Amino acid sequence: MIKMKKKETDSLTLTSPSHRIIAAMFDLAIIILFSLVFLIPSIAVYVNALLEPNAWTLTATYIVAVLSGGVIALLILLYEVVLPLYWKGQTLGMRFFKMKYVREEGGELSIAPLLISSVTALSLALLTFGLYFLVELFAIAGSDHHRSFADTVSRVYVVDTLD
Template identity: 30%
Template sequence: MVNNPAGFWVRLGASIVDTILLTIVFGFVGLIIYNQFFVEDFSVIDILDMLYFLLLPIFWYGYTVGKRVSGIRIARIDGEKLGLGTMLLRDVVAGVIYLITFGIGVIVSAFMVGLREDKRSIHDFIAGTYVTYDEPGYEE
């Protein structure tokens, strides 16, 4: 059941906060490891970035730093805690689908979040999740 869903703009704002934070933090990690702030080739920075979005919501009740700052979090439709399988579906499988559709899936997802009453996107449907303003404990 979807309670208190978060819409497009707040989700976009959370993504921007995460992007700024990770650019700064991983930029300095890149300076330390590769002597470059922006590492162009596939590197450990890309793996750390993926792990941030994959694991942090599991350990922090659906939050990333950007989501926490924005007052929103990822929750499962069935009220269970997020797990690795859920986050793999949400991030990796959905990412592959977005890649296969040449980004059209991302655009469709943005419209879904903006126009649907439950504010769920393609990756939310794949993983059985939604983004909510409710704090942990309402459904977990």
């Protein structure tokens, strides 16, 4: 049980690491499915560059790869920021497994902590070529508060919900 700083009477139950990890995997599967839609043109351009190698197809491959990567990064940010804003701190995985983000100070969740958390996680994942997620897995499972680095930086907790 954690106690919020401003509302000492409200006590919330932290989500178990296993539920949190499963919900994150559920969210990752959804993001991958949506990302495939944007990767299909990239794959087609890449295959064309392999079949007809020249300067134009090589340039097109780089341009489409950068654009696809940018669109997918934007999709991830929208999924992890906008969706929880409208669903009271929940992504699809969190809603399915009955958990949500709450602010450390209590009160309504705003865009700032969600954006900080998402940008932190995405940046560290890109810089470490995905190893960040493995480290976070151990951080969530091993820490007393079951928080990731991004949660700590953005000052949020993931707690169980009844609805």
